[in-house]
Amino acid sequence: MGRKNVLRDFCVLIVEDENDAIENLRDILSLDGYPLKLVSSCAAASRAIGEKKFDCAIIDWTLPDGGGDSLISELARVQPDTPVVVVTGIREFDTAISALRHGAHDFLTKPINPDLLRSILVRLVERQRHVAVIEEAKQKDQQRLLADERLAAMAEMVAGLAHESRNAFQRCYACLAELSLDLGEMPDSLILVEKIQTALDDVHFVLEEVRNYSKPIVLEKRHFDIRKLFEDTWMEILDVRSSPNVPSIRYNSLNYFPPAVLLDFQRLKQVARNLLENAIAACDVNGSIEVSFDLAPYPDSMIILSVDDSGKGIRKANWEKIFTPFFTTKTRGTGLGLAICQRIIEAHSGRISLQESNLGGAKFCMEIPLSPF
Amino acid sequence: MQMKRKRILILDDEEDILAGLSDVLLEEGYEIEGVTNANSILEQFTLGGGRDFLPFDLCLLDFQMPAMDGLDFFREIRKIQFDLKTIVMTADTNLARVQMAKSEGVAMVMQKPVDVPLLLNKIETMLS
Numbered sequence: 001m002g003r004k005n006v007l008r009d010f011c012v013l014i015v016e017d018e019n020d021a022i023e024n025l026r027d028i029l030s031l032d033g034y035p036l037k038l039v040s041s042c043a044a045a046s047r048a049i050g051e052k053k054f055d056c057a058i059i060d061w062t063l064p065d066g067g068g069d070s071l072i073s074e075l076a077r078v079q080p081d082t083p084v085v086v087v088t089g090i091r092e093f094d095t096a097i098s099a100l101r102h103g104a105h106d107f108l109t110k111p112i113n114p115d116l117l118r119s120i121l122v123r124l125v126e127r128q129r130h131v132a133v134i135e136e137a138k139q140k141d142q143q144r145l146l147a148d149e150r151l152a153a154m155a156e157m158v159a160g161l162a163h164e165s166r167n168a169f170q171r172c173y174a175c176l177a178e179l180s181l182d183l184g185e186m187p188d189s190l191i192l193v194e195k196i197q198t199a200l201d202d203v204h205f206v207l208e209e210v211r212n213y214s215k216p217i218v219l220e221k222r223h224f225d226i227r228k229l230f231e232d233t234w235m236e237i238l239d240v241r242s243s244p245n246v247p248s249i250r251y252n253s254l255n256y257f258p259p260a261v262l263l264d265f266q267r268l269k270q271v272a273r274n275l276l277e278n279a280i281a282a283c284d285v286n287g288s289i290e291v292s293f294d295l296a297p298y299p300d301s302m303i304i305l306s307v308d309d310s311g312k313g314i315r316k317a318n319w320e321k322i323f324t325p326f327f328t329t330k331t332r333g334t335g336l337g338l339a340i341c342q343r344i345i346e347a348h349s350g351r352i353s354l355q356e357s358n359l360g361g362a363k364f365c366m367e368i369p370l371s372p373f
Numbered sequence: 374m375q376m377k378r379k380r381i382l383i384l385d386d387e388e389d390i391l392a393g394l395s396d397v398l399l400e401e402g403y404e405i406e407g408v409t410n411a412n413s414i415l416e417q418f419t420l421g422g423g424r425d426f427l428p429f430d431l432c433l434l435d436f437q438m439p440a441m442d443g444l445d446f447f448r449e450i451r452k453i454q455f456d457l458k459t460i461v462m463t464a465d466t467n468l469a470r471v472q473m474a475k476s477e478g479v480a481m482v483m484q485k486p487v488d489v490p491l492l493l494n495k496i497e498t499m500l501s
Contacts, residue, residue: 163464163465166464166484166485167387167485167486169485170387170390170462170464170485170486170487171387171390171393172486173393173486173487173488173489174389174390174391174392174393174394174397174489175389175392175393176393177393177394177396177397177489178392178393178396178397181396181397181400204486
């Protein structure tokens with residue numbers, strides 16, 4: 001079935017003026033299901049290749065109105081990807097060699113041997129399929145390169161934007177501080193000043209987040225204890241929280257876990273902070289969070305970290321979008337946190353995924369290969 | 374006994390920032406010298422062999438200025454008053470020059486936009 005489909009798409013142009021040979025070619029190729037176009041002169045062949053793309057051309061070397069060489073040249077110009085098979089008389093090896101030098105793909109001698117013809121065409125179909133695969137890969141590569149370039153340009157723009165806006169924000173903050181002094185006796189107006197300040201803080205925060213996200217990730221790896229990193233990050237989060245009521249946390253080390261891993265400390269801290277803060281936001285104060293550390297030694301050494309929470313979990317419909325930039329289910333936040341986490345983990349050649357947690361909520365699982373040095 | 378008012382030098386090329394910070398710090402009871410141009414203030418200080426120069430207790434310094442870079446100004450002012458406590462405000466993300474300023478004796482680097490109440494708090498701590 002699959003093969004039939006391919007053949008139906010593989011159009012063959014036959015340029016031949018001898019009736020016997022025409023009959024012969026038509027019988028064999030029609031039987032195999034190749035769509036054919038039969039012409040008997042160079043002029044007719046020129047018209048045909050001007051009208052339609054062929055996947056292969058079988059050309060008699062001596063035609064009433066010209067030689068195969070000029071036709072090959074023309075075809076090479078109009079349809080450079082179309083391979084040519086030249087038909088020559090028996091014992092005309094000089095002609096065959098000349099045809100190959102003119103760019104022919106292969107040659108056949110008359111009378112045409114059906115098996116030989118079939119095998120040549122099968123090879124050409126195969127070849128076309130390979131070319132298509134290569135072309136597709138090339139195109140994808142090119143698209144990826146373009147996307148990378150665009151991202152890099154955007155990152156530069158965002159960095160510039162954030163930088164420039166910092167001075168503007170500073171002007172606003174300074175002016176607002178001055179305004180607050182003038183409005184000292186007017187509490188209602190001061191509330192408005194505060195609201196402006198908060199709105200500015202929000203815009204500033206978003207800009208910095210976007211800058212942070214679009215910044216190219218250059219890893220600076222060093223050895224550190226990743227379990228301690230999570231514990232310290234948790235303590236830091238608690239330090240700046242206004243309410244002392246937070247979910248309980250538990251750390252699990254399964255099997256053997258290395259005391260030091262070679263990763264980017266600052267970046268992993270960013271991941272830990274994001275995941276832990278998300279977990280807190282998902283749970284109520286009676287909830288619980290569990291951070292697990294595991295090591296998969298085979299086939300390549302890989303650490304498996306996961307952050308579980310007992311919150312409501314994430315709706316299945318949102319699972320696919322959860323790592324997409326600017327996607328958020330929270331009322332506050334930029335929706336960049338998990339996108340940044342994913343970028344960081346992928347920069348370490350690792351993977352981050354969302355799973356269902358045994359605690360009832362979400363489970364973010366990271367697999368990060370350990371580099372040996 | 375009345376305490377001598379602390380003197381703060383503010384250097385920022387943006388008038389609005391300078392005016393805002395100056396007013397707020399004045400309100401807090403500091404004596405303020407605010408300038409937008411680094412060269413002019415340096416000239417003023419060194420005039421007549423620096424006879425008119427009154428030492429400052431603190432310098433609040435914008436790191437990116439068109440006429441003179443903050444680090445260069447810091448180096449110059451330190452020739453006049455070596456023990457000057459300096460807070461740098463910077464919008465820059467490239468921290469190499471900021472690191473250099475720190476290693477040369479800048480007391481604190483704050484990322485712009487600097488939260489004004491936080492700044493007041495830091496200044497108070499540094500001057501107490």
